[in-house]
Amino acid sequence: MSAPQFLKDCETRMEKAFDVLRNDLKGLRTGRATPAMLDTLRVDYYGSPTPVKEVANVSCPDPTSIVIKPFSGDSLKDIEKAIRASSLGLAPNNDGKVIRLTLPPMSGDQRKKLVAEIKKKAEDAKVACRNIRRDGNKNFEDAEKAKTITEDDRDKGKAKVQDLLKSYEAKIDDAADKKSKEVMEG
Structure with a gap:
């Protein structure tokens, strides 16, 4: 695999992790x-x-x-x-x-529990993305050891994977915040 393929693989897998979170949040009961x-x-x-x-x-x-x-x-x-x-x-x-x-109206206590569950699901999605980053970094390191890419390309690739992670973490936080707000306003 080449550097662009490593990045594409990471992005595809992070998108899947984000989709799982989105589907989980969709099924949660708000008010x-x-x-x-x-x-x-x-x-x-x-x-x-x-x-x-x-x-x-x-x-x-x-x-x-x-x-x-x-x-x-x-x-x-x-x-x-x-x-x-x-x-x-x-x-x-x-x-x-x-x-x-x-649907009976939700109590304040139920809403707080639901927000805690949303935060946990968001954290799980972030952990999945971080694991994908780890795999991507390992791919770049292995390719550099095998002399298929240069040290500079490895470092650039790792930086791009980190940027990808940051963007997906932001998407995850945004989705979780919107759902939490929806639950609290219900």
Whole structure:
């Protein structure tokens, strides 16, 4: 691999770490109902775990409720079972045609716990990016030892990897701050 390939590899892997954080944050409950809250929910659909949005329409008629309308009436009980088994902490109300989820208002204590969880997820994403930096630096050092790049190229490459890390850490902080603010305002 060449120096530009090392950098591209680092950037691709850091972007994946950032995407994982973004998806985790999307699924977190704020004070407002969103269909994204159910993105991680899997329903047993003919023996295979399937995302709920592939077996039903998910909508939010108002800020405190979610309505799930299955494409097939057969999957209503499976969706209800998946919601009860999930960590959402919501009680599904099944009327035979749709499932309604009502989000109770969050207490100040719950909001603080959620913000702490957001901070932890952000820190995990940063640690993943730092590990990617370590791998990138090692690639540059190995290439220099193998005489495929010069010492100067190694140092420049390491500096670019560090800049990449700084930019992703800033993105991670920004996403976590926005979500924390959203949770506290709810």
